[in-house]
Amino acid sequence: MNDVDKLIEILNTVCPDVDFEAETNLVEDGILTSLDIVMIVSELMAAYDVRLDIDDLVPENFENAGTIYELIQKAKGN
Amino acid sequence: MIRPVSYEEAAALLPDFMRPGLKTNLADFTALKRDELRILERENGLFLLRRRESWWLLNFLMTGGPVPALPGRVVTELVSGPRESEAALTGLFEEAGFRTVLTRVRLTRPPSAPPADAPAPPVSPAGPEELEEVMALLRACFEPLTGCLPGREALMEDLTGGRVLAVREAEGIAGLLRYSAAGRRAEIRQLAVRRERRCRGLAGALTASFLARNAAARCAVWTGSDNGAALAVYRKKGFIEDGYRSSVMMKG
Numbered sequence: 001m002n003d004v005d006k007l008i009e010i011l012n013t014v015c016p017d018v019d020f021e022a023e024t025n026l027v028e029d030g031i032l033t034s035l036d037i038v039m040i041v042s043e044l045m046a047a048y049d050v051r052l053d054i055d056d057l058v059p060e061n062f063e064n065a066g067t068i069y070e071l072i073q074k075a076k077g078n
Numbered sequence: 079m080i081r082p083v084s085y086e087e088a089a090a091l092l093p094d095f096m097r098p099g100l101k102t103n104l105a106d107f108t109a110l111k112r113d114e115l116r117i118l119e120r121e122n123g124l125f126l127l128r129r130r131e132s133w134w135l136l137n138f139l140m141t142g143g144p145v146p147a148l149p150g151r152v153v154t155e156l157v158s159g160p161r162e163s164e165a166a167l168t169g170l171f172e173e174a175g176f177r178t179v180l181t182r183v184r185l186t187r188p189p190s191a192p193p194a195d196a197p198a199p200p201v202s203p204a205g206p207e208e209l210e211e212v213m214a215l216l217r218a219c220f221e222p223l224t225g226c227l228p229g230r231e232a233l234m235e236d237l238t239g240g241r242v243l244a245v246r247e248a249e250g251i252a253g254l255l256r257y258s259a260a261g262r263r264a265e266i267r268q269l270a271v272r273r274e275r276r277c278r279g280l281a282g283a284l285t286a287s288f289l290a291r292n293a294a295a296r297c298a299v300w301t302g303s304d305n306g307a308a309l310a311v312y313r314k315k316g317f318i319e320d321g322y323r324s325s326v327m328m329k330g
Contacts, residue, residue, distance in 0.1 A: 016161070017161070025261075025262070027261065027263075028261035028262045028263065029262055029263075029296060030186070030262065030263040030295075030296035030298070033105065034105030034106060035102065035103075035105045035157060037105070038096065038100065038102055038104065038105060038139075039100060039102075041093075041096055042096040042097055042098060042099075042100040043098050045093065045096060045097075046097060046098045051093055052093060052096075053089075053090075053093060054089045054092055054093065054107050057107060059260070059261065
């Protein structure tokens with residue numbers, strides 16, 4: 001399982017009815033709500049042992065699996 | 079111990095309480111900047127009180143019970159999605175003295191052309207100079223404790239941005255619709271029609287105008303689950319219930 005597959009598995013535990021592999025505008029298209037983002041961040045911080053700040057919870061960081069992956073990589077210092 | 083807290087300090091603390099299995103009703107973090115805040119930190123979560131006129135609005139980030147004892151009149155809203163049960167969370171708040179005073183459902187409408195029927199009577203944006211009149215109509219139509227009414231500053235921003243639509247008659251504003259919009263999403267925040275002007279198509283005209291201005295957006299609205307008149311208007315305009323619901327709870 002590669003890094004993106006692992007990420008999608010985590011995302012699916014929070015939002016099982018969202019197709020994170022296909023959707024590219026999750027927030028702009030109204031698929032993810034602000035509350036979903038808070039739930040996702042809570043799971044990601046624990047799964048990757050990183051800390052995200054309130055300033056990271058902007059819609060553009062959560063539009064698709066790719067932008068979320070980039071956010072995690074940035075938080076890990078990669 | 080409940081203590082005053084600045085937005086900056088609260089923002090720095092919040093990530094510490096974002097843990098797996100989180101239950102929260104806090105999504106719009108930037109809205110906290112406008113509020114006088116009190117905070118209570120507990121092992122099971124963080125409880126944030128936002129001052130309103132004579133009560134406190136409660137946001138929380140918690141991973142389990144109990145809900146602590148909170149002084150004074152406190153209002154909170156528990157939101158649940160189609161795959162969730164709110165019963166357990168509601169029970170925790172009931173044990174802390176809260177009772178449900180209102181239940182809401184969310185209706186959504188995918189991006190699509192607005193209904194063919196033209197808005198009539200005419201609808202146009204209200205301006206900043208109508209702040210007092212708009213505020214008065216909102217207060218006349220919504221319960222201050224549960225109506226999610228905007229403060230003056232937020233309402234002025236909406237008026238300046240053209241996000242308050244109004245129907246005007248000889249006596250002034252007879253009905254209005256306030257909304258938010260971001261990207262391809264738009265949400266009706268309040269739809270208010272003066273009591274004596276109801277059942278004349280104003281709500282439908284305001285909703286149609288909102289949809290015409292946001293035809294490319296996925297539109298949403300929260301309304302009382304027993305508000306038959308509002309549900310009928312929204313359903314007629316193509317909104318359908320999407321399974322999201324909320325309970326407004328209050329103590330004190």
